Amino acid sequence: MGHHPFKRLQSDLATLIDSLPADSQLPSEPTLALKLGVSRATLREAMRSFETQGKIRRRQGVGTFVIGDVPLIESGLEILESIETMVGRIGLSVSSHSLKVEKITADEECALVLDIPIGSGLTRISRLIMTDGRPAAYLVDTLPENILSHADLAAGFTGSVLDLLLRRGLPRLVSSRTEINAVNATTEVAHLLEIQRGDVLINFSACLYSSEGHVIDHSLSYFLPGYFKFHVNRRVG
Amino acid sequence: MGHHPFKRLQSDLATLIDSLPADSQLPSEPTLALKLGVSRATLREAMRSFETQGKIRRRQGVGTFVIGDVPLIESGLEILESIETMVGRIGLSVSSHSLKVEKITADEECALVLDIPIGSGLTRISRLIMTDGRPAAYLVDTLPENILSHADLAAGFTGSVLDLLLRRGLPRLVSSRTEINAVNATTEVAHLLEIQRGDVLINFSACLYSSEGHVIDHSLSYFLPGYFKFHVNRRVG
DNA sequence: CAGTGGTCTAGACCACACG
DNA sequence: GTGTGGTCTAGACCACTGA
Numbered sequence A, B: 001m002g003h004h005p006f007k008r009l010q011s012d013l014a015t016l017i018d019s020l021p022a023d024s025q026l027p028s029e030p031t032l033a034l035k036l037g038v039s040r041a042t043l044r045e046a047m048r049s050f051e052t053q054g055k056i057r058r059r060q061g062v063g064t065f066v067i068g069d070v071p072l073i074e075s076g077l078e079i080l081e082s083i084e085t086m087v088g089r090i091g092l093s094v095s096s097h098s099l100k101v102e103k104i105t106a107d108e109e110c111a112l113v114l115d116i117p118i119g120s121g122l123t124r125i126s127r128l129i130m131t132d133g134r135p136a137a138y139l140v141d142t143l144p145e146n147i148l149s150h151a152d153l154a155a156g157f158t159g160s161v162l163d164l165l166l167r168r169g170l171p172r173l174v175s176s177r178t179e180i181n182a183v184n185a186t187t188e189v190a191h192l193l194e195i196q197r198g199d200v201l202i203n204f205s206a207c208l209y210s211s212e213g214h215v216i217d218h219s220l221s222y223f224l225p226g227y228f229k230f231h232v233n234r235r236v237g
Numbered sequence C: 001c002a003g004t005g006g007t008c009t010a011g012a013c014c015a016c017a018c019g
Numbered sequence D: 001g002t003g004t005g006g007t008c009t010a011g012a013c014c015a016c017t018g019a
Helices: A004-018 A029-036 A042-054 A082-090 A106-116 A160-169 A187-193 B007-017 B028-038 B040-054 B082-091 B110-112 B161-168 B189-194
Strands: A054-057 A063-066 A073-076 A095-105 A119-132 A134-144 A171-184 A200-210 A215-223 A228-236 B056-059 B063-066 B072-075 B097-105 B121-131 B134-144 B171-184 B201-208 B215-223 B230-236
Touching: A004 A029, A004 A042, A042 A054, A042 B171, A054 B007, A073 A082, A082 A119, A082 B215, A095 B201, A106 A134, A106 A215, A160 A171, A160 A215, A171 A215, A171 B040, A171 B171, A171 B201, A200 B171, A200 B215, B007 B028, B007 B040, B028 B040, B040 B056, B082 B121, B134 B189, B161 B171, B189 B230
Parallel strands: A073 A228, B072 B230
Antiparallel strands: A054 A063, A095 A119, A119 A134, A134 A215, A171 A200, A171 B230, A200 A215, A228 B171, B056 B063, B097 B121, B121 B134, B134 B215, B171 B201, B201 B215
16 A cells, blocks of 8 residues: 555544543554554654644553643743743642753853853753653753852752742842744653654753843753743734 | 664764755765665654754755755744844845635634634635745734735735734734744645655744734744744843 | 655564563 | 564655756
């Protein structure tokens, strides 16, 4: 069959997924491929967009599951707030997993972004945001260690660099310039977020500025599209 | 060879692409797959992210080509402006291709978004934005025909509904609520933008509001990530 | 027409979770 | 161990472009 069954396959899959209750398991890929009359490769490609939309979740070694109502995390982009604040507002459990703090030295790229000399000491904090029992975002903060050192990260650090700096009060923060993009997940990020390599992610790259105009922190964020809803109100010029 | 050559393949591909001058053609997929020691399927998947980043362009029946410097279209999201304005600012040629104007009637979804009765007459305008000789964005505007009818779209209409309404002055526009997402390209949109089905796109879904608080227009936009750079300045709360 | 990318298949083997 | 999803292969055929 040299047909192009993709369109029909998508529709069949949508029907199947909608017909199943939340948290139920789909047939295994070989079984489902046989039932839908396509090869496993084609089936897997069609499943991709459903996973992007947060309708299904695939777990290696376990199975593919229908997700009921995704707890949508909504946020306006005019005001800078931490993920913890965003998630807390909708009354959802949130936790930082795989919290990692590293001491690194600035390479050329870091030095340029943070406006510091090459070789300066930096603190890098990376973490996973878990909601509804699955990772939904991956965040990496990088900042000079004279602003935030290992010693500053004693007990009670939840993972949010922004919240920590705001609590401390110094340096005084005023704004963040955030660049918005859409990217393919790299192998590393895909594994952390438990998605497929190449899947779609919303990507923020932001610089946090102090009242004196210095760059305090650079953050890279990757969000699962199906779990977040970002919006902005734009004035007519 | 049951190896996982993906990581190395990506690096090899990056080296190859960077080593070639702009606009030069890559070897054909079977040839390149053989040279890099992987199957064609694996090669194609690795090429995906390079296409997303705007580094290469694939043209069916022709070949795969290296893109030199992508003309980056940059825009802040605080102010609403048309693509024509954005592109014009950086002194690039821009044109609306495949301009299509349809008269449709509101289904349930349209009615909800535009806050009008089901079955109302609507005008739908869709178009492709071409820059640097390739489609870079696909835009669909939907609005009540009593606000914009076929007759209003006489000579000189360039495709931008926003610019037309602003020139006309009525209704008075004040703001747009824009939702930002990342999606997989559907088969239809992928064909229009000359990319692969499932590729990454930045997606805006926006409602344009009049000074009286009415929804004037709903627009859906799809942008090739490699060609656009959106940013926003976020105030610390 | 010849040559390119686009789609799909059948099958292999690996990595992982769980009992 | 069994059963699941994750990766990769070799090969087929289609759709398209341009000489």
